[in-house]
Each structure stands twice: as C-alpha cells, then as structure tokens.
Amino acid sequence: MNTFQLAPELVRDCIELADWPLCKLLLLNDSQYPWFILVPRVSGMREIIDLSAEQQQLFWQESAQLSHLIKAVFNPHKLNVAALGNMVPQLHVHHIARFEHDATWPKPVWGQLPPIPYSDQQIAEIKQALDI
Secondary structure, eight states: OOOOOOOHHHHHHEEEEEEOSSEEEEEESOTTSOEEEEEESOTTOOSGGGSOHHHHHHHHHHHHHHHHHHHHHHOOSEEEEEOOOSSOOSOOEEEEEEOTTSTTTTSOSTTSSOOOOOOHHHHHHHHHHHTO
16 A cells, blocks of 8 residues: 655645656745656655656656656756755655756755745746646
8 A cells, every 4th residue: 555645844845736647746835946846656765766667667757748848838048857865855856947047056956045935826827837
C-alpha cells in the first residue's frame, strides 16, 4: 500500500497544481521565479534511483514534459533542473526558469531573497498557460 504524504515543508512553501500519472506538480510560492517541483507520489523515496525502473522512466517523461512546458510558456535563458534534498529529504525535483534579468542571476535561487507570494490571479494565469 502506498501511503504517500507530501513533506510538510513542501505543503508549507508550495501550491499544488496537478497530479500527473506519477508525480504531484507543485509551484513554489515565490513569484520572483517560475519554479516548479515534481514529487513522485511514492512513499519513502529519497533518490530517483529508489524508484522502480518503470517509475524512473515515467518520472523522466514527466520531467521532460514539464521542461518543454516551461520553455514554451516562459522562454527562460536557462532551465535549471535539480534534485537536492539536503533540507527536504523526500524525493522532489526542482525545475526553475532562470533569466538574465531575474533578481539573483547568475547566483543560485536558494536563500537569496525572501519569497514574494503569488496572487490568486497569477496562479490562475500560470495554470491556464500550462493548460492544467
């Protein structure tokens, strides 16, 4: 039985956008960056290699799908994709659109500035743009 629960830090810091076949799609609630997170809905996962071979394949398909959507909708200078987990051990993979004009370019986004939450209208616009 899969007793998946989203890590409390992700619940606190993110907006749930959709449930894809494997992953929960989240938007980090910081309007300074288009910052999405995929979380496989499988309990106990810490690393991508902890997923079954089938789940890994589906994960990479969903990651590619999200990456294509981000490129099409936001046209970033660079798309950063990373699985870190130092602070939140639950497997989750960041997909961050970066721009040469963003607030912290070219530095990492983590811990640089306090977040600026999205408005309800901005969230609705992102959902519509991503067709989710």
